[in-house]
Amino acid sequence: MKSSAAPPPAGDELPVRGADQAVFRPIRGGNAFEETVERLLQALRLGVVAPGGRLPPGRELAPRLGVSRATLREAVATLQSAGYLESRRGRYGGTFVVAAPPAGARPGPARSRPPADLEDVLQFRLVLEAGAAEAAAARSLTRADREHLTGLLAGCTGAGPADYRRLDSRLHLAVAEVAGSPSLTTAVADVRTRVNELLDAIPLLPPNIEHSDRQHAAVVTAILAGDPEGARSGMAEHLAGTAALLRGFLT
Amino acid sequence: MKSSAAPPPAGDELPVRGADQAVFRPIRGGNAFEETVERLLQALRLGVVAPGGRLPPGRELAPRLGVSRATLREAVATLQSAGYLESRRGRYGGTFVVAAPPAGARPGPARSRPPADLEDVLQFRLVLEAGAAEAAAARSLTRADREHLTGLLAGCTGAGPADYRRLDSRLHLAVAEVAGSPSLTTAVADVRTRVNELLDAIPLLPPNIEHSDRQHAAVVTAILAGDPEGARSGMAEHLAGTAALLRGFLT
DNA sequence: CCGCAATGGACTCGTGCTGATCCCTTGACG
């Protein structure tokens, strides 16, 4: 490193704090194929396409993802052999999300690693989601927005442990959606994906679910009532719950 | 298209709100070369490297950006011919930011386009930066953090119009830095870049500068005092100022 | 005065990815 015995000279300009790590970060996340697999998995886990639902056709999806059909097909093939997707040919065919995801499928990398970025994710999520809740409550929502929220809230309430993570994520995503900033929605989707990866490492208990349900209801109520402060604090409280859980289990 | 007379069948699953536009977005921003140019410009405009300062050497920077040295060099060459950078060979050489940026350099694309995403950026920025200010105030800052903040605040106060945008950006970035979440810092840097592009289209008036200076001081004071609410509201107020300005000028 | 170290600059090769084109499969509809 530049640490010990930086030669002598030339006036080192920047003490180089976090700022340039933020701007001199990797341009590409890596391999296009891997990135595509990640995106598809993100769509599944966040419940953007429901189990049994159909993905957009390759000829439409590939350009949207900015990859070639060949690359997209490779990614789909990978997820097929992993048991996540299923393709049917012919008209009205397509690529479908299998209703029952592979049981033992925890293809994540080495588990029980100490997530160095735990605090990073949690802090970032707090800022994004609490901000989204507040922003959503401050807007005048359309009828469709309201129904979207209440519908997802209802679907989430009382769901079983098998579906909870996905439905929960979908609801949180909906809060960001109605905040009216696509960039914010994207950011929430991403941070949610990162949080989900961590959550996969800890158990999901019925008491937690019940607790979450109540907090969800409180947040949605505040949003529908146009109460920004309430929505923000409700969401912050909700997030603090899982944050504590994660800190506890992941030490 | 699928528009008129969607045939009949097969149960359309998703009304497709904003969520899948968030997840089925492009994998790569495009061309690696263009992306690299953008990043370097971002570093300049956000003041991550000061005028006269030196960029990290190519052999170090290229891997950090995840591009080859060839691609990085192409990007640097472009910015050289555009008058932003200057390279010197030999030991203790390097690539330097020219002290006086090209006067007529406003290489942005067609000006006076109606920025459809204006509200998106402003909303997103509010969430990120107000959240960052609050988070920063809620942390126990190190001595270095405090000095970093006060130093940048001092540098910003009373700066001329020529430097103001850059120093202002650098200060806002510092607030995000001390919030302790690298992801948050990255997001703020990105949204700041987008805002700057819009700001380039409107004039920068001395009264605005003076106003901003006072608000900056208030925010930093609140952060140093450990007052999250004050920091958040101060930042929100500050951002509301530029937001109004932008909405006014860009109709 | 010589050599070394650190930087930018140029070249080559291998390959992952794109874009285009074609084929295969299936169901609806006349």
Place this chain on the structure above:
DNA sequence: CGTCAAGGGATCAGCACGAGTCCATTGCGG
């Protein structure tokens, strides 16, 4: 029962880009 539309599957040429290697330039230290 034939045809067409809409989807997945496959193949191939071309190229952008990454990795590696060497050259050119500069200044410092001995």
